[in-house]
Amino acid sequence: MKRPQYLNSLIKNPTNTSYEGKDHDEEVLLLIRRSIITTFTWLVGGMVYFVTPFVIIPIIKRAAYDGNALFDNFFILSLIFFWYMSLFGYLLREFLDWYFEVFLVTTKKIIDIDRGATNISETLLTNVQDVTSETPSIFAQIFNIGNVKIQTAAETKEFEFGMVDDPSKVRDFISDMVARKDSGSHGIK
Amino acid sequence: MELNSLFSESMMVQTGITIIKGFMLIISLIYLTYAVVFSRRIKIMNQNLKTGYEKSFNRLSKFHIFLSLVSTILFILSIIY
Numbered sequence: 001m002k003r004p005q006y007l008n009s010l011i012k013n014p015t016n017t018s019y020e021g022k023d024h025d026e027e028v029l030l031l032i033r034r035s036i037i038t039t040f041t042w043l044v045g046g047m048v049y050f051v052t053p054f055v056i057i058p059i060i061k062r063a064a065y066d067g068n069a070l071f072d073n074f075f076i077l078s079l080i081f082f083w084y085m086s087l088f089g090y091l092l093r094e095f096l097d098w099y100f101e102v103f104l105v106t107t108k109k110i111i112d113i114d115r116g117a118t119n120i121s122e123t124l125l126t127n128v129q130d131v132t133s134e135t136p137s138i139f140a141q142i143f144n145i146g147n148v149k150i151q152t153a154a155e156t157k158e159f160e161f162g163m164v165d166d167p168s169k170v171r172d173f174i175s176d177m178v179a180r181k182d183s184g185s186h187g188i189k
Numbered sequence: 190m191e192l193n194s195l196f197s198e199s200m201m202v203q204t205g206i207t208i209i210k211g212f213m214l215i216i217s218l219i220y221l222t223y224a225v226v227f228s229r230r231i232k233i234m235n236q237n238l239k240t241g242y243e244k245s246f247n248r249l250s251k252f253h254i255f256l257s258l259v260s261t262i263l264f265i266l267s268i269i270y
């Protein structure tokens with residue numbers, strides 16, 4: 001089954017993707033996002049969150065004083081509602097943090113949009129000096145995910161993007177882009 | 190004396206339950222504030238990275254605020270009744 005494009009970690013020439021401050025003659029060539037495998041931790045967290053009331057609520061229901069239940073059904077219902085509403089909020093936040101933490105390569109720049117899209121760094125492609133990829137752990141090697149580091153001559157010396165799918169492919173793409181920029185052409189085939 | 194003691198004990202239990210309900214109400218109010226702040230953050234996210242899903246994310250965020258509001262109302266009602 002083919003994964004929808006918006007869930008991919010590496011998207012070439014992404015459609016409908018732009019960033020604040022993009023020039024008219026600038027084109028987004030590559031969008032890199034953390035691997036979808038990294039969402040595993042919060043998905044497991046979400047599952048634990050989901051099943052917790054099945055354990056807690058019967059205990060609360062059983063709590064009694066002098067033969068009468070301590071908490072009425074309406075309060076318990078409110079608790080359950082609050083719990084699942086906050087689960088929804090938790091999953092929404094985690095998903096959006098994953099979705100909006102991206103690395104963009106355009107025809108002019110490299111833009112690093114960090115967690116929550118609140119911390120943004122950018123550098124010109126011409127400032128890129130060195131691109132490195134690494135697969136640091138056994139886990140990363142199993143799933144072929146890793147980090148990509150970009151050394152620049154700009155004020156922000158290093159751009160690092162962690163846990164991307166196929167880091168060596170990403171490194172190669174960025175290096176090619178820099179080389180093409182130097183030779184005056186752009187676009188990924 | 191014994192009756193008085195029993196009365197006081199049941200009063201304490203009732204007070205404890207009300208405190209727990211009040212605590213949950215405060216938590217839900219804090220959560221509602223968080224949901225509103227989070228909605229602002231989503232707007233900033235959408236502004237910084239335009240993806241074509243802005244409307245969906247805004248709708249989800251509004252739905253989240255609505256659910257938080259319903260939750261707060263439910264806790265208020267559970268204290269009143």
